Amino acid sequence: AQKITQTQPGMFVQEKEAVTLDCTYDTSDPSYGLFWYKQPSSGEMIFLIYQGSYDQQNATEGRYSLNFQKARKSANLVISASQLGDSAMYFCAMRERSGGGADGLTFGKGTHLIIQP
């Protein structure tokens, strides 16, 4: 079974609208972290936001927020007031503490977001 599922291969959104990118995860580990990365067309991977499994509040970083619903195993990324520069691939990822967490992040397949003027 996939550990990270991103069900939206592609999305078109009007500039200035809010965007929600879906991410569900599967783990039996009580301790884990959830991450979102942005990959623009230039190819670099840019870290956006992190949520820990024990965090009581949803993470926020500027225009990015993470809608964390633990019981539903959901970690959706919300981008407020979208901009043309937000057009990119977005990846949801998870790190589990079992095994020491040394084995990095498990990524979803990504969502290609296109912001239209």
Place this chain on the structure above:
Amino acid sequence: DAGITQSPRHKVTETGTPVTLRCHQTENHRYMYWYRQDPGHGLRLIHYSYGVKDTDKGEVSDGYSVSRSKTEDFLLTLESATSSQTSVYFCAIGQAMDTGELFFGEGSRLTVL
């Protein structure tokens, strides 16, 4: 920005030839990773290292080997490249296991003809 350098950034090679990709970091991070990115698959872990000479396999390790003789360098070797190894390869580094994000290099595009 985390100091991570990948080399070469682009390489075209022929089936059956050996290829080595190098990842160099200046951050003194303990953990280093090699991922490959393919359309429709996201990023998949090839190998990782949790210290000098300490490495382990990831999800898609067949056909790849790694070495880490110094903290700052993590090498990925394709002993005999195949067309299925055509991909973009990313190196990543991390410091903390539990909550730390990974910092990625700029990627190395490998084409195997």
